[in-house]
Amino acid sequence: MPGPVLVPILGDQLSPEISSLADRKTDDTVILMMEVAEETTYVRHHKVKIALILSAMRHFAEELRQAGWTVDYVRLDDPENTGNFTGEVSRAVERHKARGVQVTEPGEWRVRQAMEQWRTDFPVRVRILPDTRFVCPLTDFYEWAAGRRELRMEWFYREMRRKTGLLMDGDKPVGGRWNFDAENRSGPEKGIAVPAIPAFEPDDATRQVLELVKARFGMHFGSLDTFAWPVTRADAEKSRDAFLHDRLPLFGKYQDAMVAGQDFLFHAALSPAINIGLLDPLDLCRRAEAEWREGRAPLEAVEGFIRQIIGWREYIRGMYWLEMPGLADANGLDANRSLPEFYWTGDTKMRCLADCVRATREHAYAHHIQRLMVLGNFALLAGLKPQDVADWYLVVYADAFEWVELPNVAGMVLHADKGRLASKPYAASGAYIDRMSDYCAKCAYKVKQKTGPDACPFNALYWHFLARNENKLAGYHRLAQPYATWRRMSEEKRAEYLESADAFLDTLKPAEPGWAR
Ligand code: FAD
Ligand code: DLZ
Numbered sequence: 001m002p003g004p005v006l007v008p009i010l011g012d013q014l015s016p017e018i019s020s021l022a023d024r025k026t027d028d029t030v031i032l033m034m035e036v037a038e039e040t041t042y043v044r045h046h047k048v049k050i051a052l053i054l055s056a057m058r059h060f061a062e063e064l065r066q067a068g069w070t071v072d073y074v075r076l077d078d079p080e081n082t083g084n085f086t087g088e089v090s091r092a093v094e095r096h097k098a099r100g101v102q103v104t105e106p107g108e109w110r111v112r113q114a115m116e117q118w119r120t121d122f123p124v125r126v127r128i129l130p131d132t133r134f135v136c137p138l139t140d141f142y143e144w145a146a147g148r149r150e151l152r153m154e155w156f157y158r159e160m161r162r163k164t165g166l167l168m169d170g171d172k173p174v175g176g177r178w179n180f181d182a183e184n185r186s187g188p189e190k191g192i193a194v195p196a197i198p199a200f201e202p203d204d205a206t207r208q209v210l211e212l213v214k215a216r217f218g219m220h221f222g223s224l225d226t227f228a229w230p231v232t233r234a235d236a237e238k239s240r241d242a243f244l245h246d247r248l249p250l251f252g253k254y255q256d257a258m259v260a261g262q263d264f265l266f267h268a269a270l271s272p273a274i275n276i277g278l279l280d281p282l283d284l285c286r287r288a289e290a291e292w293r294e295g296r297a298p299l300e301a302v303e304g305f306i307r308q309i310i311g312w313r314e315y316i317r318g319m320y321w322l323e324m325p326g327l328a329d330a331n332g333l334d335a336n337r338s339l340p341e342f343y344w345t346g347d348t349k350m351r352c353l354a355d356c357v358r359a360t361r362e363h364a365y366a367h368h369i370q371r372l373m374v375l376g377n378f379a380l381l382a383g384l385k386p387q388d389v390a391d392w393y394l395v396v397y398a399d400a401f402e403w404v405e406l407p408n409v410a411g412m413v414l415h416a417d418k419g420r421l422a423s424k425p426y427a428a429s430g431a432y433i434d435r436m437s438d439y440c441a442k443c444a445y446k447v448k449q450k451t452g453p454d455a456c457p458f459n460a461l462y463w464h465f466l467a468r469n470e471n472k473l474a475g476y477h478r479l480a481q482p483y484a485t486w487r488r489m490s491e492e493k494r495a496e497y498l499e500s501a502d503a504f505l506d507t508l509k510p511a512e513p514g515w516a517r
């Protein structure tokens with residue numbers, strides 16, 4: 001009798017519809033799930049992220065067994081555990097006398113390289129299948145990108161709308177427009193009632209994992225005290241439904257707003273569940289569309305939400321595979337300052353940054369505009385090294401996998417890819433943060449003051465950034481106006497900005513090595 005086919009399922013492939021299982025029968029297949037040291041420490045992930053993934057893996061193994069599959073589950077503390085995917089798949093091929101290995105492609109370049117090696121190193125046939133949980137197959141993305149001078153998300157997004165039929169009226173967008181972003185820009189309004197997001201009490205399996213993480217990864221960044229993420233499909237679906245009913249209607253309006261202490265606002269907080277496979281992104285979009293069709297959510301909110309998923313998320317994934325491996329080393333603006341320590345400790349007088357780091361430490365989550373316009377904007381303006389910044393984002397967020405983290409950091413935030421992804425850097429002074437948040441009123445710095453030790457540091461850093469990158473960025477059409485303003489300033493004014501920024505940058509204490517790797 002030939003042995004079974006071995007199907008390794010990775011920690012972010014927790015979907016019953018995963019392509020590696022699509023043509024398999026339960027009586028001829030062994031599913032392999034592996035908790036391995038290399039994945040838990042290739043960066044020193046936030047404790048919450050490790051707990052989420054290991055607990056979700058254990059629950060998924062149970063879900064598969066209930067559905068009749070044979071699951072071979074290797075735990076982190078198994079004494080025979082080799083500590084990496086290759087070692088564990090190799091051992092399992094031997095253990096089960098498998099006649100072949102069938103696996104869905106991984107989300108990270110690093111793992112893809114290892115898997116390619118399996119084809120030559122293992123004594124059995126290895127099939128690597130496309131990940132069909134994405135709307136746009138990579139081959140289609142490469143075709144879309146080929147020959148285009150500019151790869152803009154907006155054009156790609158329209159293709160995805162046509163392909164899925166989401167929010168379409170025949171071949172026209174519903175409401176006569178593709179994009180309702182102009183309606184989605186409110187700052188925080190006093191007294192807005194923000195619905196709480198569902199919190200899930202850890203069950204026995206999760207409690208065991210929390211103990212394991214405390215014991216083994218206690219020195220990693222982050223707190224486990226408020227761990228409440230969904231780790232099962234059923235709980236992820238409860239989270240999804242709560243978002244669709246309670247928060248989607250105001251998602252668009254407050255998408256760019258920031259309120260101190262309100263860590264989720266009207267955001268979905270579903271990215272961890274989507275990225276590890278507990279929720280299907282296209283199904284989520286169809287449900288969001290139904291909310292609009294049934295009159296329960298306005299078009300601008302639903303369009304904005306769907307754009308994030310079939311637009312940004314898919315586009316980011318395509319760009320990752322298109323630009324790797326070079327993207328990991330890109331440094332188009334020659335930014336070389338080390339990551340300041342406050343990214344890990346939150347110990348800074350800048351209230352916006354301190355609040356974003358606090359939320360990140362507590363939940364392994366910060367919402368998009370905090371990641372982009374506070375934490376990311378600071379990294380851009382201060383000229384932080386892209387690789388330091390990318391490591392930080394990969395460590396601290398529960399939804400962080402390199403395919404989605406790196407293009408957002410190197411492309412969207414730091415312009416390290418020289419504008420392949422975004423048409424201009426998202427640089428902003430304190431005025432933007434003041435308009436979109438309630439941070440500045442109680443900050444130790446004065447947002448309206450431009451220079452000097454009491455001035456909001458973002459103000460002088462903004463001009464410092466533009467001045468030091470003038471030869472690289474002055475030609476950008478969308479930066480013409482700020483550069484014209486800079487040139488109109490008196491010599492003294494310009495010198496005052498640059499001195500003020502330099503004095504602030506000199507106060508930054510670099511992080512000790514060892515936080516991320
Ligand atoms: P919502 O604001 O409610 O958005 C809905 C969904 O849209 C998200 O769940 C997500 O699936 C998708 N989405 C929105 N924006 C993006 C985007 N720019 N790229 C990809 N998907 C998007 N997202 C990750 O999933 N993992 C990451 O590691 C990650 N790193 C980021 C790093 C930086 C510097 C920036 C600026 C953004 C990053 N994002 C990342 C994108 C985005 O910030 C998160 O997806 C979002 O904050 C998740 O929270 P939410 O589910 O409440 O999202
Ligand atoms: C992130 C992560 C962690 C912390 N641990 C594991 C693990 O022990 N086993 C596993 O299969 N996957 C884990 N993951 C997710 C992987 O890092 C992820 O599947 C790869 O990076 C490919 O995207």
Ligand code: SF4
Nearest residue numbers: 350352439440443456
């Ligand atoms: Fe942040 Fe500046 Fe506002 Fe302080 S004043 S919260 S540093 S933007």
